[in-house]
Amino acid sequence: MIRNRWLLLLFGVIVGGVFIWAGALKIADPLGFAQSIKNYQVVPPGLAFIIAIVLPWVEVLSGAFLIIGVFKRSSALLISLLLLGFIGLVALALARGIDTSCGCFGSLSRRADLSLILTDAVLLVFALSVFFARTPRQNH
């Protein structure tokens, strides 16, 4: 368990910043993101649309809360769960041979591949470090 307060703060800012940025790009292009979700061929189009409306805000809010320290552990856990979901989704797409853009950063998205899984895994380690950290003053 990491106890260094400054290191944990840095992890929170990195993960939170990435999530705010990723969410904001998706909010700007909800149809593009809905199409990306549909491309993974996991959920029906109607559900893809609803996810495209709500998920970017979950990313922005949990990222912002993680940085400012409100609902910090809830945000860290939510982000960790999302990252686990993203990793699973990309792994599934790779296993099924689906060649698609990840949809992670709106129009700046890259291909859903192994390096993306590694990036998500690093962010997951950062988010879990914040979640499991025991600091003297804890919010939720």
Add this chain to the structure above:
Amino acid sequence: MRRLIRGILFIIVLSAVFGAAVHFPLLRRFAAGEFREGFIERREYAGIRFITLAETEDLFAQRTQGAEGLLFIDSRGRGDFAAGHIPGALNVPLDRLQRSRKTGPGSEGTGTFDFPGAHTLVIYCEGGDCQTSISLAKIIHDRGYKDIRIFTGGWAEWSAAGLPEERSP
């Protein structure tokens, strides 16, 4: 634990409220039946329409009777295209094109998106959940073609209906 879950639920509910508020016009259009076949912004891609098997058959009949300016485009990969396609269709494999555009112009495939003499383009891919026809339609639309029809049933529906097929060597 309860506080953790309460915090997560709060974030999700707040996100749903913000999402619904910001994208309310989109939600209304979705409720009215739009975006069921593909997430295309009608205002941005006014020249793209989704068509059924019957409409595709009709266009195919027009083409075989000599109608000019009508071109069928198959956005699947080379192998799938060679194994069977709509007679007279042009293969524009989107996956190759995207890779070739990254490695430089003209390195592979039909990279120009120029279809001389064609003004109505019918694009299809495998059918079902395939998305290359929509992606290709958007690219071609941006290059100036304003009458693009996407046959959503794709090759699967065409061949299942027992319609004419053509193979490449």
